[in-house]
Every structure is written in C-alpha cells, then in structure tokens.
Amino acid sequence: SDQGNGDASGLESPLSGFKTTTVLRDSAREKNMFIHGKLNDQEAVIILEKTPIREDILLELFRCSRLNLDMSNDIYRTYQLQPPAHLNEIKTTVICPATEKHVKKYQLQETYLVEESGEDYRSITLPYIQSQSFSVQWVYNILDKKAEAERIVYEDPDQELGFVLLPDFKWDQKQLNDLYLIAIVHRRDIKSLRDLNVLHLPLLINIRKKGEENIFKRYGVTANKLKVYLHYQPSYYHLHVHFTALSYEAPGCGVERAHLLSDVIQNIQLDYEYYQSRSLSFPLRADDGLLSKFREAGRL
Amino acid sequence: SDQGNGDASGLESPLSGFKTTTVLRDSAREKNMFIHGKLNDQEAVIILEKTPIREDILLELFRCSRLNLDMSNDIYRTYQLQPPAHLNEIKTTVICPATEKHVKKYQLQETYLVEESGEDYRSITLPYIQSQSFSVQWVYNILDKKAEAERIVYEDPDQELGFVLLPDFKWDQKQLNDLYLIAIVHRRDIKSLRDLNVLHLPLLINIRKKGEENIFKRYGVTANKLKVYLHYQPSYYHLHVHFTALSYEAPGCGVERAHLLSDVIQNIQLDYEYYQSRSLSFPLRADDGLLSKFREAGRL
Numbered sequence: 001s002d003q004g005n006g007d008a009s010g011l012e013s014p015l016s017g018f019k020t021t022t023v024l025r026d027s028a029r030e031k032n033m034f035i036h037g038k039l040n041d042q043e044a045v046i047i048l049e050k051t052p053i054r055e056d057i058l059l060e061l062f063r064c065s066r067l068n069l070d071m072s073n074d075i076y077r078t079y080q081l082q083p084p085a086h087l088n089e090i091k092t093t094v095i096c097p098a099t100e101k102h103v104k105k106y107q108l109q110e111t112y113l114v115e116e117s118g119e120d121y122r123s124i125t126l127p128y129i130q131s132q133s134f135s136v137q138w139v140y141n142i143l144d145k146k147a148e149a150e151r152i153v154y155e156d157p158d159q160e161l162g163f164v165l166l167p168d169f170k171w172d173q174k175q176l177n178d179l180y181l182i183a184i185v186h187r188r189d190i191k192s193l194r195d196l197n198v199l200h201l202p203l204l205i206n207i208r209k210k211g212e213e214n215i216f217k218r219y220g221v222t223a224n225k226l227k228v229y230l231h232y233q234p235s236y237y238h239l240h241v242h243f244t245a246l247s248y249e250a251p252g253c254g255v256e257r258a259h260l261l262s263d264v265i266q267n268i269q270l271d272y273e274y275y276q277s278r279s280l281s282f283p284l285r286a287d288d289g290l291l292s293k294f295r296e297a298g299r300l
Numbered sequence: 301s302d303q304g305n306g307d308a309s310g311l312e313s314p315l316s317g318f319k320t321t322t323v324l325r326d327s328a329r330e331k332n333m334f335i336h337g338k339l340n341d342q343e344a345v346i347i348l349e350k351t352p353i354r355e356d357i358l359l360e361l362f363r364c365s366r367l368n369l370d371m372s373n374d375i376y377r378t379y380q381l382q383p384p385a386h387l388n389e390i391k392t393t394v395i396c397p398a399t400e401k402h403v404k405k406y407q408l409q410e411t412y413l414v415e416e417s418g419e420d421y422r423s424i425t426l427p428y429i430q431s432q433s434f435s436v437q438w439v440y441n442i443l444d445k446k447a448e449a450e451r452i453v454y455e456d457p458d459q460e461l462g463f464v465l466l467p468d469f470k471w472d473q474k475q476l477n478d479l480y481l482i483a484i485v486h487r488r489d490i491k492s493l494r495d496l497n498v499l500h501l502p503l504l505i506n507i508r509k510k511g512e513e514n515i516f517k518r519y520g521v522t523a524n525k526l527k528v529y530l531h532y533q534p535s536y537y538h539l540h541v542h543f544t545a546l547s548y549e550a551p552g553c554g555v556e557r558a559h560l561l562s563d564v565i566q567n568i569q570l571d572y573e574y575y576q577s578r579s580l581s582f583p584l585r586a587d588d589g590l591l592s593k594f595r596e597a598g599r600l
Contacts, residue, residue, distance in 0.1 A: 013364070013365060013367055016363045020355075028352040032353065055323050055326075066385065067314055077396075078393050079393075079394070080389040081391075081392040083390060090381040090388065091378065091380065093376065246411055253555055254554060255553055256553075
C-alpha cells in the first residue's frame with residue numbers, strides 16, 4: 001500500500017531530529033500534546049492532536065485493523081485496536097523557529113479564583129482596566145460596518161437598546177451543535193457586567209428577546225436549545241452577550257466565569273445595584289496583570 | 301515488526317463482520333464514537349476512543365512516522381503524521397449482545413433548557429420528585445457509616461451544621477488536576493437549592509469553610525484553586541455540595557446547571573427567600589420524566 005504502513009522505511013522523517021525539552025501541556029480528554037524542544041538546533045514547538053473518528057472509514061477500520069484483546073466477560077470485551085496508519089493520523093503543527101512568546105502561549109498556566117467585592121472592583125480592577133487602555137477599536141469597526149459587515153446576522157440599529165448579532169470566530173457555521181453567536185451593544189459606555197444597573201434592563205431584555213428570535217429565524221434553533229450568558233471578566237471591555245448551543249461546552253461557559261442573562265435580569269430586578277455591590281468570583285491566569293494587582297492589594 | 305503494520309494480513313479481525321446501523325454519538329473534541337450495529341447477527345454497541353498521547357513514546361513517534369505535509373509558511377507547518385500502528389491504538393469496547401437499554405444509554409439525548417419559576421417548582425417539580433420517591437438510602441448508608449466509611453476524608457458530626465466529605469466516584473485520586481469531592485449534609489430535610497433559606501446560612505458557611513480547610517489539609521490544594529458549587533437539578537434530592545479543581549471541567553460545572561456556593565450564600569443574605577421566589581434555568585434530557593411534566597403544564 002502506498003498509504004504507508006508507518007515505518008517509513010528508508011525515509012528520514014523531517015521531525016526525526018526533534019529533541020523534547022518539555023511537555024508544555026497535554027489533555028487526556030482531548031488527546032493532544034504541546035511540546036517544546038529543539039529541531040535541528042532551532043527552538044520549536046510541536047502540537048500533536050489525534051484526529052476525530054470519521055464515520056466513512058468505519059468499514060475499513062473494522063476489516064483491516066489488528067485487535068489485541070484486553071478483557072472479556074459475558075457481554076463486554078475491550079481491545080486495543082491498531083488501525084492501518086492512513087486511517088489514524090495525528091494532526092501535527094510545527095512552529096519553528098519558536099519564540100519565547102510561542103512557548104508561553106502554550107504553557108499550562110496556573111489559574112486562581114479571585115473573589116472581587118464591589119470595593120475591590122472600584123479600587124483594583126477599574127483602575128487596572130483604565131491604565132491598560134485596552135483598545136476596542138475592532139468592536140467599533142464592526143458597529144460602524146467598517147469590518148465584518150457581511151457577517152452580521154441581525155442588527156437592531158437603535159443606539160440605546162440596539163445591538164449587532166454575528167457568529168463568533170470560533171464557530172465555522174458548518175453545523176449547529178457548536179452554534180456560537182455574539183451580540184455586541186451599540187452603546188459604548190458599558191464596560192462589563194459590573195456596570196449594569198436598573199437603567200439597562202430594557203437593553204438586556206431587548207437583547208435576549210431579539211437575539212433568540214433572530215437565531216430561530218436564521219438557524220431554526222429555539223430559545224430552549226440555547227444558553228445565553230455574559231462573561232466576567234470579559235475578554236474585552238465593551239458589553240457583549242454570548243449565545244451558544246445548549247449542549248455545546250464552549251470555553252468560558254463554566255460557572256466560574258459565565259452569568260446567564262436570565263439570572264442577570266432577575267438579579268437587577270431584585271436589587272437595582274446588585275452588580276455594583278456583589279462579590280463576583282472569576283479565574284485569572286498566573287500571568288494576568290490583574291492578578292498581580294489583587295496580590296499587591298493583599299486580596300489573594 | 302511483530303507489532304503489526306495494521307493490515308493484519310491473513311488474519312480475520314473479530315470485528316470484520318460488524319455492520320453499522322447508526323452512529324449513536326461522537327465527539328470531535330474527545331475523539332470518540334459510539335456505534336450501534338450487528339456483529340454476526342447479534343445486536344452490538346461498539347465504543348471507539350483514541351488513546352491519550354504519551355510522553356514516553358515521543359522519540360519513537362518522531363523517528364518512525366510518515367509525515368504528509370499539509371501547509372507551510374515561514375514559521376508554521378502542518379502535517380498529517382502516520383505513526384506506526386502500535387504507537388497509536390484505539391481503545392475499543394464491544395458490548396454484545398446489546399439490549400435496547402445499552403443503545404439508549406449511549407444515544408445522544410436532546411436536552412432542553414427549562415426555566416422553572418418558584419410556582420413551577422411547587423406545582424410541577426416538587427410533586428414529581430415526591431411521586432417518584434427517589435431513594436437516597438445509599439446516602440443514609442454513608443452518613444450512618446454503613447458504607448464507604450473508609451473513604452471519608454473529613455466529617456463534622458454536628459447534626460444541624462455538619463457534613464461528610466468524601467471523594468466523588470469519578471475521581472480516582474491519582475492526580476490533583478481532576479480533584480473532585482462531595483460534601484453531604486447530615487440533615488435529611490433539605491432536598492435541593494430550592495429549599496435553602498436564611499435558616500441554612502450557618503450550614504452553608506460551615507460547609508464552605510471546613511470543606512476548604514480540610515481539602516487543604518489532606519491534599520494541599522488552597523481555596524483559590526477550587527470551585528465549590530451545587531447542582532440544580534441535583535442528581536439526588538439530599539443536599540450536597542461539589543468541590544472540584546478550579547481548572548477541571550467536571551461534567552455539570554457549566555453555568556446552566558451549577559451554582560457557586562459563594563453566590564448562593566450572598567443571594568440568601570440579600571433576599572432570605574431568594575431560592576423560593578426565583579426562576580432557575582436548567583437542562584433536562586428528552587427522556588426525563590420531569591420534562592414531560594413541564595410539557596404537559598404548557599411550560600415548554
């Protein structure tokens with residue numbers, strides 16, 4: 001077979017000179033590994049990820065694999081199956097020469113849960129956000145139709161209550177089970193959940209209602225198949241709301257970072273200043289500048 | 301090589317007679333697939349799951365694999381790597397003969413987000429829970445030390461404020477990155493989050509404080525590396541609290557099902573009857589009896 005039996009006889013593999021320095025990160029669940037090392041004396045990062053199992057190869061897989069029996073009882077048997085190499089590839093990304101930044105990017109970062117009181121927000125987080133002057137120009141470009149105009153799924157142009165709804169970049173729009181859209185508000189004066197109060201209830205209710213309606217119109221997905229939430233901390237400080245498929249475990253949909261829009265609305269209805277007075281918990285990576293600020297303030 | 305090159309020449313694979321009826325479920329993220337079909341005229345379910353990448357095989361993997369170049373620019377290159385078959389096995393579980401129950405167990409179940417008001421709880425959910433008379437005898441056996449006594453990590457024996465802390469069965473205790481413990485309260489009159497009110501604040505505060513202290517004592521994991529939460533709906537109606545490693549994406553830690561204990565405490569401090577009056581959202585599987593009750597009541 002010219003598909004290769006995996007021993008690549010006579011051929012020098014372009015990675016055979018790779019020497020591992022350290023495994024930066026790996027996931028037994030996702031079957032991937034991020035490795036730092038040297039390739040022919042240059043710094044390199046190699047990312048290995050096993051490929052998803054495809055339905056169209058099952059027939060050949062069951063016919064042409066070697067099976068080693070592990071365990072067997074009356075109805076259960078487990079095997080180690082060794083498929084022909086061309087049916088079981090590993091996606092391999094080589095970054096070479098790699099910089100310190102590449103290495104850091106893939107390194108497993110410790111995260112710490114911070115419990116931020118309303119006072120912590122005003123004395124630590126807000127000054128930090130302001131000092132960093134994070135740019136949200138790319139958001140303004142979307143709102144002004146200078147970028148990504150063709151990607152917009154729906155717009156409510158009202159400058160007080162309106163928003164733009166568009167697919168998140170993580171979603172390739174090829175299937176609905178990882179549906180992911182973002183609603184970005186037209187107002188430019190709301191940084192995050194922390195700023196929301198009773199005056200914003202009409203905005204939040206409008207986003208929920210029209211976001212759900214228009215996702216149904218465009219994709220046929222009903223509101224009870226969606227989760228709709230905000231991140232705190234958000235990844236950029238211009239108010240936006242995440243709409244994802246209910247069963248999709250999107251990054252950042254965990255209880256430690258996500259806040260259901262339905263809860264946010266009810267909390268503000270109960271206490272108009274709920275999000276100014278409450279302690280909010282969220283994770284921060286060890287290399288996040290905000291974490292240093294909490295540490296300096298003795299709040300970690 | 302006697303490790304097999306994957307084409308198993310001359311050998312009849314025990315699965316070569318398998319005929320796929322349908323793919324019950326698969327995960328591109330986890331690289332697994334659950335398949336229903338027939339094996340030699342018997343009903344069968346086959347579970348395929350690619351194996352995690354191991355550090356100890358990297359040297360051989362880079363030396364002895366065939367590489368097909370996909371894409372290349374100045375610093376990034378991607379390949380499809382075809383390893384020797386023995387370095388890239390697929391864990392295969394065969395259930396045969398399989399019953400209808402096996403098939404149903406592995407079938408992807410649609411889930412629906414239900415928004416349960418306080419009134420819905422009293423008129424739909426509570427009567428349903430009571431009618432099912434779900435047994436929590438196994439919980440009482442733990443509290444009474446009739447079962448799993450040797451697994452208990454910590455106990456506060458106080459009958460009002462106390463609880464038993466023990467590892468969840470999903471955690472094999474071999475590594476800390478998926479640490480998972482459960483605190484089960486001694487009181488037998490609290491079914492779930494819905495029952496919690498101001499009278500339970502001392503209990504909740506005690507669980508948080510002593511749970512965190514004793515996880516640190518036993519495992520050296522500090523409170524800021526943990527997430528501590530309740531499920532709603534819970535999987536059994538006797539109050540219990542989940543303690544998991546912060547970075548571990550445990551099943552059920554998503555915003556649609558988990559409630560941080562720190563939030564629960566603050567919410568009750570703000571409104572003594574917060575969890576009796578609030579609408580709570582949670583997912584229900586299509587085959588869950590409670591979902592039918594919501595549907596019958598026109599609440600879905």
